[in-house]
Amino acid sequence: MRTLTIMTPLALLFSILALLLPTSQASPPPPVVVCRSGNSNCTVTNAYGAFPDRSTCTVAAVAYPSTEQELLLAVSDASAKKQHMKAVTVYAHSMPKLSCPGGPSGQGLVISTARLNRTVSVDTARARMTFEAGITLRALLDAAAASGLALPHSPYWEGVTLGGLLSTGSHGSSVFGKGSAVHEYVVGMRLVVPSPAAVDGYYAKIVSLGESDDDLLAAKVSLGVLGVISQVTLQLEPMFKRSVTNRVVTDVAFEQTISSFAATTQYGDIVWYPSQSIVVYRDDAKVPVTTVGRGINDYLGFRPQLSLIITSIRAAEKLAEDFGDANGKCVLSRLQVGTLIAAGFGFKNNDGGFLDFTGYPVIGNQSDMQSAGSCLRSAEDGLLTACGWDPRLRGLFYHQTTVSIPFANISSFIADVKQLRDANPSALCGTELYLGFFMRFVRNSTAFLGKTEDAADIDITYYRSRDPLQPRLLEDVLEEIEQMALFKYNGLPHWGKNRNIGFLGMRDKLGAKLDKFVGVMRRYDSEGLFSSDWSDAVLGLNGKEVVVEGKGCALEGLCICSVDDHCAPEQGYYCRAGRVYQEARVCRKSSSVEEADGMTESA
């Protein structure tokens, strides 16, 4: 506790410094594929430097095709050898172990899309553009803008690639029209798929899918198991502007407004800070391109941060954990959220002039407002600054639970969370250091692995210890919320986020849609060369399981606890029933206040 009182003013100083610092430089992230010799004997990781199960992925080699023909050759060579493969992207921003090839460890091939990053063609009359799949979202948005075109929706983070964001069903926020998932705007795709028999001398072939091909419903969201996406054609729109105002209000009864807010606000989203009992509504409308405004979204969380600040904030967070000081996290979160709100979350009114944020509304071109990520964009500075989660620093390290809950159930879900919050107001302060409960809207989809209903997608991000056997402060509360979202309300996980248990029961949740997907997968890759134990597990195939049981497994979301040993009994964390959702099984510290509240518990 005493240490934290010292840390708090320090963190305040740092967060103010972070705002004033005119950083134009940042170290680009480290490579995700590292080889011992040339392009062979490599390890593959993700942008965080760690998968949910902390396993290492080793492969025999990496290939860097720079044309579709070279891609065809790479897939063909591996296919002829029956070698397992996966596409890997330049930064690999998904959390789950999606990019690691199946088959024996150390023998697979990863095919990097880093050099497949060009614009292929523009059809201005129809507002369509074709890109190579490895292009980053930022490069895509800029290329489209240069032709006067805009992508109607995209993730908020510009560091993802076109092939990668599609493969996990990534989205922005909207239930207008076809909704916010980028895959709804795909009108054509070219894939390179393996072939067990030679076709024109290759053990691989190119599949070209048009708008009305049924297989496009599998290829648009494919977890990378069909083959390598070579090119994608997107339906764009003429450039337009967005007008954004963030509105902060109390959270009383806000859960009743979520559906109507989504239905009336084309690009709206909602951030709920449960411990501070406030909600930030983003009133966000499409306006004509002629509207005055040169605003840009340079979201603070995606700006380059001084390494010193990154590590100090982590140190403060870890101190609160180590000292069991839930309230210390609340102090930090009030500080941080206050700063974020005052700084307009990083919106800039005038294209990055001296005074960044001068007030709402912020109006700017779609390409400048929809996605951010300036921490990726500048020159190497020797790690003086970086993205907050850069694995070379001992900075941010977190779990993410991202589940979409149908609109029909969203208010009940929030009401349940409020009950847990009211029972222990400081328990959720930790989430507020990472944008609280962040809600965005997505529509049901014809894509086989897309959403089955219109839904609010909730991002919850929270502290992860560097030590897998170290329990988190009050972790039972978030575990109950996670299980509630997934099982009581039958939520669907984001394919590119979540801990292992997020993917339990996908066969039941997707039903016939999943079977249709698997049908296409077996046709495209009959030998399963692009499948892995992980992709089999999430799709419920071949008896593979997403759960990894063992000591402490529930602490990392690798299992739902059924015995105390899945928690950390030697540190006082035992497997207990949920308090609001009694079917939940969570790791709860027995000495904490909740033991005294008279609720019955089952071990």
Ligand SMILES: Cc1cc2nc3c(=O)[nH]c(=O)nc-3n(C[C@H](O)[C@H](O)[C@H](O)COP(=O)(O)OP(=O)(O)OC[C@H]3O[C@@H](n4cnc5c(N)ncnc54)[C@H](O)[C@@H]3O)c2cc1C
């Ligand atoms: C800071 C941050 C913010 C984010 N914000 C959002 C958001 O606002 N909305 C949202 O929905 N998601 C968001 N995400 C999640 C992100 O959009 C997904 O994880 C996305 O899949 C990452 O894309 P990637 O290009 O890094 O692909 P990777 O993570 O590298 O790959 C994902 C999968 O796609 C496969 N794949 C990639 N390229 C190809 C290809 N060409 N052919 C075949 N398979 C391929 C890979 O093999 C792998 O299985 C965010 C992630 C981060 C780190």
Ligand SMILES: *[C@@H]1O[C@H](CO)[C@@H](O)[C@H](O)[C@H]1NC(C)=O
């Ligand atoms: C790969 O590297 C490891 C560790 O240095 C070594 O033991 C192994 O022999 C190498 N394998 C190949 C195929 O080079």
Ligand SMILES: *[C@@H]1O[C@H](CO)[C@@H](O)[C@H](O)[C@H]1NC(C)=O
């Ligand atoms: C494509 O990648 C190369 C590096 O491999 C990079 O120099 C170039 O700027 C990228 N192009 C685009 C459009 O992103």
Ligand SMILES: *[C@@H]1O[C@H](CO)[C@@H](O)[C@H](O)[C@H]1NC(C)=O
């Ligand atoms: C916004 O887009 C329009 C149309 O493409 C373009 O003419 C204008 O320069 C852009 N504005 C800014 C600030 O980039």
Ligand SMILES: *[C@@H]1O[C@H](CO)[C@@H](O)[C@H](O)[C@H]1NC(C)=O
């Ligand atoms: C979710 O909503 C549906 C439709 O209103 C309802 O039938 C179901 O009971 C709700 N589920 C829960 C857990 O409240």
Ligand SMILES: *[C@@H]1O[C@H](CO)[C@@H](O)[C@H](O)[C@H]1NC(C)=O
């Ligand atoms: C989505 O839901 C709406 C309303 O329930 C329905 O009319 C539509 O057919 C659904 N679309 C898809 C793609 O399932």
